[in-house]
Amino acid sequence: MLHTVAxxxxxxxxxxxxxxxxxxxxxxxxxxxxxxxxxxxWIFLQLWRVTYGAVGMDAIAGMTLRETMWYLMITEMVILSxxxxxxxxxxxxxxxxxxxxxxxxxxxxxxxxxxxxxxxILRMAANALMGGxxxxxxxxxxxxxxxxxxxxxAILLAWFIDFCLSALIGLLAFITEDISAFMWIYxxxxxxxxxxxxxxxxxxxxxxxxxxxxxxxxxTYAPARIFISPNPGTIASLLALQTVxxxxxxxxxxxxxxxxxxxxxxxxx
Amino acid sequence: MHMILHGTLFTCLPPYLxxxxxxxxxxxxxxxxxxxxxxxxxxxxxxxGFTGSLRALTRPEYQTxxxxxxxxxxxxxxxxxxxIGPNGAGKSTTIKILTGILNPSGGAAQVLGYxxxxxxxxxxxxIGTVFGQRPQLWYHLPAIDTFQLFGKIYExxxxxxxxxxKFLAEAFEIEHLLETPxxxxxxxxxxxxxxxxSLLHKPKLLLLDEPSIGLDVVAKQRIRDTVKRMAExxxxxxxxxxxxxxxxxxxxxxxxxxxxxxxxxxxxVSALKRNYLTSKLVGVRYAEKVPDxxxxxxxxxxxxxxxxxxxxxxxxxxxxxxxxSRLAEAGNLxxxxxxxxxxxxxxxxxxxxxx
Numbered sequence: 001m002l003h004t005v006a007x008x009x010x011x012x013x014x015x016x017x018x019x020x021x022x023x024x025x026x027x028x029x030x031x032x033x034x035x036x037x038x039x040x041x042w043i044f045l046q047l048w049r050v051t052y053g054a055v056g057m058d059a060i061a062g063m064t065l066r067e068t069m070w071y072l073m074i075t076e077m078v079i080l081s082x083x084x085x086x087x088x089x090x091x092x093x094x095x096x097x098x099x100x101x102x103x104x105x106x107x108x109x110x111x112x113x114x115x116x117x118x119x120x121i122l123r124m125a126a127n128a129l130m131g132g133x134x135x136x137x138x139x140x141x142x143x144x145x146x147x148x149x150x151x152x153x154a155i156l157l158a159w160f161i162d163f164c165l166s167a168l169i170g171l172l173a174f175i176t177e178d179i180s181a182f183m184w185i186y187x188x189x190x191x192x193x194x195x196x197x198x199x200x201x202x203x204x205x206x207x208x209x210x211x212x213x214x215x216x217x218x219x220t221y222a223p224a225r226i227f228i229s230p231n232p233g234t235i236a237s238l239l240a241l242q243t244v245x246x247x248x249x250x251x252x253x254x255x256x257x258x259x260x261x262x263x264x265x266x267x268x269x
Numbered sequence: 270m271h272m273i274l275h276g277t278l279f280t281c282l283p284p285y286l287x288x289x290x291x292x293x294x295x296x297x298x299x300x301x302x303x304x305x306x307x308x309x310x311x312x313x314x315x316x317x318g319f320t321g322s323l324r325a326l327t328r329p330e331y332q333t334x335x336x337x338x339x340x341x342x343x344x345x346x347x348x349x350x351x352x353i354g355p356n357g358a359g360k361s362t363t364i365k366i367l368t369g370i371l372n373p374s375g376g377a378a379q380v381l382g383y384x385x386x387x388x389x390x391x392x393x394x395x396i397g398t399v400f401g402q403r404p405q406l407w408y409h410l411p412a413i414d415t416f417q418l419f420g421k422i423y424e425x426x427x428x429x430x431x432x433x434x435k436f437l438a439e440a441f442e443i444e445h446l447l448e449t450p451x452x453x454x455x456x457x458x459x460x461x462x463x464x465x466x467s468l469l470h471k472p473k474l475l476l477l478d479e480p481s482i483g484l485d486v487v488a489k490q491r492i493r494d495t496v497k498r499m500a501e502x503x504x505x506x507x508x509x510x511x512x513x514x515x516x517x518x519x520x521x522x523x524x525x526x527x528x529x530x531x532x533x534x535x536x537x538v539s540a541l542k543r544n545y546l547t548s549k550l551v552g553v554r555y556a557e558k559v560p561d562x563x564x565x566x567x568x569x570x571x572x573x574x575x576x577x578x579x580x581x582x583x584x585x586x587x588x589x590x591x592x593x594s595r596l597a598e599a600g601n602l603x604x605x606x607x608x609x610x611x612x613x614x615x616x617x618x619x620x621x622x623x624x
Binding site for chain 1: 421
């Protein structure tokens with residue numbers, strides 16, 4: 001049993017490492033793509049500076065301009081580093097190339113997770129560097145280092161929750177030919193209900209509660225919120241909710257994938 | 270360890286729940302057995318235009334396509350078999366069923382003792398695959414990185430895989446290419462790396478799907494020679510699909526020809542040649558001009574030039590000796606070439622007969 005686990009771990013970590021090497025093949029591309037982070041941060045800064053000025057208060061819902069900006073840096077960093085998983089899976093299903101990914105002794109979903117994580121991590125680092133540099137120069141230093149470790153954990157959990165949701169949408173390609181509508185809805189839900197554009201704390205309570213009852217907030221809001229308020233209570237409850245969502249969605253994905261493997265044998269070819 | 274596992278498991282579990290920790294095949298068993306394999310695909314049919322789309326929504330019509338219609342064949346361990354047919358004949362559907370990616374609609378199949386579609390992952394450890402149109406090597410990385418990765422994926426021992434890589438690199442003459450990003454290799458070099466990658470885990474069976482597509486003559490020959498040598502020394506069975514009759518001729522002892530989902534011919538390559546390669550092509554050149562009305566009994570004149578003639582005849586009806594001596598008598602011979610029609614033409618004739 002232990003032996004099997006060890007072999008699987010080294011299998012999937014090798015896949016992850018190979019993708020890391022692959023991403024390093026074009027460092028210039030990696031960094032040029034994260035330049036958009038500078039642009040986004042600059043636009044957000046202008047927007048929120050005006051808003052804070054108009055409101056005439058130092059803090060909105062308890063968040064200062066500096067905190068709001070660092071919050072937005074985390075949410076942007078997370079969504080700009082996403083792998084193109086939905087598209088990849090859907091294309092593989094539609095053109096039948098999934099067949100060529102299935103002829104090796106690994107679990108297809110874990111394979112995708114390893115590749116996608118290797119793809120995301122470097123981009124995330126580049127985005128954090130760019131976005132962080134802009135904010136440090138404009139609004140000042142990030143929150144203290146005590147929140148950094150829980151934020152890293154929350155980012156990882158958030159990444160896996162997004163992976164599950166994206167993979168679930170990708171697998172819909174087995175049932176319906178065009179999944180772009182689902183993808184569009186998912187992206188917009190993240191932008192609004194995930195608190196990417198506006199921190200969820202700025203919402204009226206009823207809307208904030210609805211958002212916190214859906215999985216989207218745990219892919220973006222949770223790590224950003226933990227980063228700016230290292231309050232042990234908030235950290236613990238957000239991490240716990242992330243874990244619950246990850247288990248639920250992971251279970252759903254595993255079940256659906258097993259069904260999809262059977263559909264494949266009917267529709268593929 | 271295995272003994273203990275068996276002892277306890279067999280007594281307390283129903284047999285279908287026991288996965289054998291070692292492959293269930295033995296060398297006496299055929300590598301592949303296929304019996305009456307059938308695969309039909311169902312797809313939605315949609316009439317053209319907006320009303321057609323509406324009707325497809327409310328009352329969908331389905332059409333079935335029979336990709337494979339009850340084929341049966343066997344392949345021995347270590348045998349080299351060519352599997353050929355035109356596009357859409359059912360070749361790749363069959364290959365996909367044999368690798369466990371597709372469920373058949375009917376019939377039975379065993380590959381190395383496994384039922385592919387229920388034991389896909391176990392089977393995957395023992396077969397190697399190369400798809401000429403689908404590179405498996407990571408495009409931006411040197412081949413050695415993919416080799417190491419495959420070592421992990423196939424759960425090979427680290428030390429053993431290093432030796433294996435060294436061995437295969439020599440066999441395929443790719444030692445000097447291993448550290449170059451795959452995208453910078455020529456197609457021929459890349460294909461040698463692809464085939465080497467498929468042999469890393471010492472598979473018992475190699476499925477080669479169009480391995481020589483797009484390669485030049487020299488590169489093709491190199492791949493063929495190495496595959497043949499590897500198959501012979503390691504006892505690997507090879508099932509090769511190709512459009513190139515040359516691949517089959519150079520590599521395979523036996524050939525299965527499939528068309529419209531059915532097997533139309535199945536025999537040794539030598540028998541195929543003996544039965545179908547009965548005609549000869551002859552070209553002659555003379556020192557003096559050839560008359561326009563040049564004829565010869567039992568021979569078909571293909572082309573008459575100023576100094577030369579091209580002709581074809583069936584050796585079962587007209588002896589070679591007769592034709593050559595007549596040609597020699599006709600004038601001052603400068604040059605003679607005699608050739609067989611290509612296997613390609615033979616296969617085309619078989620397809621046409623089957624239709």
